[in-house]
Amino acid sequence: MTTHRRRNLDLVHGRIDMTHGAGGRAMGQLIGDVFHSAFDNEWLRRGDDQAAFEVAGGRMVMTTDGYVVSPLFFPGGDIGSLAVHGTINDIAMAAARPLYLSASFILEEGFPLADLARIARSMGDASRTAGVPVVTGDTKVVERGKADGVFIATTGIGAVPPGMDLSADKARPGDVVVLSGTIGDHGVAVMSKRRNVEFETTILSDSAPLHGLVADMVAAAGPSLRLMRDPTRGGLSATLNEVADRSGVGIRLVEAAIPVKSEVAAACELLGLDPLDVANEGKLVAVVAPDAAERLVAAMRAHPLGRDAAIIGKVVADRDRFVQMTTVFGGERIVAWLAGEALPRIC
Amino acid sequence: MKYVDEYRDGALARGVAERISAEVTLGRAYRFMEFCGGHTHAISRYGIEDLLPTSIRMIHGPGCPVCVLPMGRVDAAIALALRPDVTLATYGDVMRVPGSNGASLLSAKAGGADVRMVYSTLDALRIAEDEPDRQVVFLAIGFETTTPPTAAVLRRARERGCRNFSVFCNHVLTPPAMGAILADGSSGAAVALDGLVGPAHVSTVIGTAPYVTITERYGKPVVVAGFEPLDILQAVLMLVRQCNDGRHQVENQYTRVVTPQGNVKAQADMAEIFRLRDTFEWRGLGWLPESALAIADPYADFDAEKRFDISRVTTADNPACECGTILRGLKRPAECRLFGTACTPETPIGACMVSSEGACAAHWSYGRFRQRGTSPT
Numbered sequence: 001m002t003t004h005r006r007r008n009l010d011l012v013h014g015r016i017d018m019t020h021g022a023g024g025r026a027m028g029q030l031i032g033d034v035f036h037s038a039f040d041n042e043w044l045r046r047g048d049d050q051a052a053f054e055v056a057g058g059r060m061v062m063t064t065d066g067y068v069v070s071p072l073f074f075p076g077g078d079i080g081s082l083a084v085h086g087t088i089n090d091i092a093m094a095a096a097r098p099l100y101l102s103a104s105f106i107l108e109e110g111f112p113l114a115d116l117a118r119i120a121r122s123m124g125d126a127s128r129t130a131g132v133p134v135v136t137g138d139t140k141v142v143e144r145g146k147a148d149g150v151f152i153a154t155t156g157i158g159a160v161p162p163g164m165d166l167s168a169d170k171a172r173p174g175d176v177v178v179l180s181g182t183i184g185d186h187g188v189a190v191m192s193k194r195r196n197v198e199f200e201t202t203i204l205s206d207s208a209p210l211h212g213l214v215a216d217m218v219a220a221a222g223p224s225l226r227l228m229r230d231p232t233r234g235g236l237s238a239t240l241n242e243v244a245d246r247s248g249v250g251i252r253l254v255e256a257a258i259p260v261k262s263e264v265a266a267a268c269e270l271l272g273l274d275p276l277d278v279a280n281e282g283k284l285v286a287v288v289a290p291d292a293a294e295r296l297v298a299a300m301r302a303h304p305l306g307r308d309a310a311i312i313g314k315v316v317a318d319r320d321r322f323v324q325m326t327t328v329f330g331g332e333r334i335v336a337w338l339a340g341e342a343l344p345r346i347c
Numbered sequence: 348m349k350y351v352d353e354y355r356d357g358a359l360a361r362g363v364a365e366r367i368s369a370e371v372t373l374g375r376a377y378r379f380m381e382f383c384g385g386h387t388h389a390i391s392r393y394g395i396e397d398l399l400p401t402s403i404r405m406i407h408g409p410g411c412p413v414c415v416l417p418m419g420r421v422d423a424a425i426a427l428a429l430r431p432d433v434t435l436a437t438y439g440d441v442m443r444v445p446g447s448n449g450a451s452l453l454s455a456k457a458g459g460a461d462v463r464m465v466y467s468t469l470d471a472l473r474i475a476e477d478e479p480d481r482q483v484v485f486l487a488i489g490f491e492t493t494t495p496p497t498a499a500v501l502r503r504a505r506e507r508g509c510r511n512f513s514v515f516c517n518h519v520l521t522p523p524a525m526g527a528i529l530a531d532g533s534s535g536a537a538v539a540l541d542g543l544v545g546p547a548h549v550s551t552v553i554g555t556a557p558y559v560t561i562t563e564r565y566g567k568p569v570v571v572a573g574f575e576p577l578d579i580l581q582a583v584l585m586l587v588r589q590c591n592d593g594r595h596q597v598e599n600q601y602t603r604v605v606t607p608q609g610n611v612k613a614q615a616d617m618a619e620i621f622r623l624r625d626t627f628e629w630r631g632l633g634w635l636p637e638s639a640l641a642i643a644d645p646y647a648d649f650d651a652e653k654r655f656d657i658s659r660v661t662t663a664d665n666p667a668c669e670c671g672t673i674l675r676g677l678k679r680p681a682e683c684r685l686f687g688t689a690c691t692p693e694t695p696i697g698a699c700m701v702s703s704e705g706a707c708a709a710h711w712s713y714g715r716f717r718q719r720g721t722s723p724t
Contacts (some may be wrong), residue, residue, distance in 0.1 A: 256357075272440075274392075320715075320716070320719055322715070322716050324716055326394075327392070327393045327394045328355055328357055328393075329355055329356075329357050329360050329393035329394065329395065329398070329576045329577075330357040330360055330361060330394070330397070330398060331393050331394015331395055331396065331397040331398055332394040332397050332716065333391060333392060333393070333394045333713040333714065334712060334713050334714065334715055334716055336692075336711070336712040336713070
């Protein structure tokens with residue numbers, strides 16, 4: 001960085017312009033004033049193009065995810081906190097302890113600096129609260145009309161505890177399906193703020209980092225845990241169909257056991273959506289060996305993010321790999337993958 | 348939510364189901380069609396067929412507004428949307444309806460057409476007022492339920508003199524379609540129906556009176572029912588009783604909302620703003636006389652069919668598609684050879700697969716487990 005400082009960024013009225021991505025002083029200033037100040041940590045402070053760190057032995061996991069949610073700010077979160085939580089959760093679903101994140105920003109010319117600073121602060125807060133630092137990043141600016149305000153991509157790495165090897169193909173007949181809490185909160189919260197749809201609701205997104213809950217689950221159930229998934233886009237129905245498909249099994253659910261907040265159920269009723277298809281950003285579904293199920297649920301309920309954890313069904317042998325459900329009314333139905341899309345750009 | 352929950356109560360449902368089982372006549376088959384897609388969805392969504400005795404078969408009717416929109420009209424809407432000066436606004440579930448060659452408004456949008464999803468007709472008018480340089484066309488579809496909101500937006504557009512707004516009207520009518528299905532069944536076709544579950548929301552608008560002609564002409568009972576699963580079970584019980592008694596009357600299960608005369612103000616609006624078309628094409632049912640509405644002359648300035656050159660095109664359905672026979676209850680979805688192979692909810696070919704309210708999509712998404720040989724373990 002140069003010692004010859006330009007005037008400060010106008011974080012109240014300023015906007016992103018093409019110079020903020022041109023590699024010159026304006027870009028350096030943006031990165032320093034907006035991102036480094038929000039994420040501040042020893043790796044970023046070195047100002048290198050990469051972060052160097054020691055790794056312990058054993059298995060590592062790595063994941064990456066892009067965030068394009070619209071609107072950028074929604075009840076209970078924003079694109080920044082979501083970009084931290086979503087990637088942490090993808091790491092945690094391998095029972096792994098998330099270690100480091102990277103963040104890449106695609107900014108649209110004209111995007112208000114105040115919004116960008118707010119998003120960066122939210123990311124910084126989410127990352128500090130989770131104890132997973134953003135150690136490296138990248139910034140690009142594209143011309144007006146070539147993006148929608150801001151897109152964020154985050155990559156994460158994590159360390160898998162010894163003895164844990166979770167994967168979507170490990171569900172076996174007799175296993176128990178456990179859900180960590182109410183479904184549909186995130187999708188409904190985002191939908192409630194979308195233009196042309198807006199409705200009043202007290203529902204907040206459930207966006208949250210799940211690695212703390214996962215650590216307690218691993219301590220309680222250990223290798224009896226077959227697999228975990230966070231039911232984001234496509235909701236619980238997509239996640240369970242994927243598990244059934246990958247494991248070559250069927251799943252039988254009990255609708256009455258699946259927790260749904262009454263406000264979410266009401267909003268879904270209004271919008272013609274099935275809560276099973278609606279996205280979550282702070283919930284997980286676990287498949288566990290039957291003898292460890294009660295122990296696992298007890299451990300989950302002791303954690304704030306697993307308070308409403310419940311056994312919602314079981315894994316069965318089924319060549320057709322159907323996810324089937326006994327409805328609250330007493331009949332049977334298939335829970336299918338959602339055709340098309342229920343909500344555009346919820347994450 | 349408590350109000351609604353009671354209509355989904357499993358214990359209450361078992362009580363009604365036991366009554367139905369007790370009252371069906373041994374050795375007799377009961378074939379009831381629920382006309383409306385909302386009922387089809389509820390029957391599948393709650394697994395109502397599992398609660399009925401095997402002698403009762405529910406046949407899924409054509410009352411799904413996006414399903415019956417013919418390919419020619421979809422093609423015309425796509426052509427409109429592709430005009431550089433046009434913004435096409437419509438309800439979300441219309442976007443995926445396939446026209447010819449698998450094109451849809453969704454694919455047209457991906458190709459650069461300005462297609463916007465709206466939740467109300469007034470949102471479409473707002474787009475026109477916000478963007479005076481665009482020609483905003485609202486693609487109106489649906490039965491009598493969605494017709495009054497279209498009437499309202501036409502009235503408001505005229506009041507405000509909103510010159511860049513128009514409506515591409517595809518509203519259809521329930522009683523003529525019901526008549527067409529019963530007429531087919533009685534004219535020597537293999538399967539006739541023993542009764543109809545009448546639509547819920549449509550009947551709030553038109554009332555129960557229009558069904559009297561149908562029960563008299565075709566000698567089949569009609570029971571208007573609400574959309575909750577318990578409503579449907581009660582309607583089935585009422586139909587069983589009419590069949591057993593040899594009656595064919597219009598009965599109203601949905602008395603908490605539906606009256607004999609319906610919503611008189613909405614009917615007056617519709618009569619003023621729309622006129623009856625001589626004939627209209629229904630996907631799966633073909634051309635039905637006096638079965639649809641066009642915009643009446645005083646509102647002609649807001650009729651997209653007059654403002655733009657929309658040619659009347661008929662595009663033939665895939666010849667292997669069995670939608671026509673399925674909609675008449677002559678075949679079941681799984682008996683169509685396109686079902687689940689070429690035709691799925693992701694790649695719908697026929698009307699019945701287009702929306703989750705269609706007979707085939709409901710069976711594919713909710714009921715497929717019933718057709719397999721092996722029972723679940």
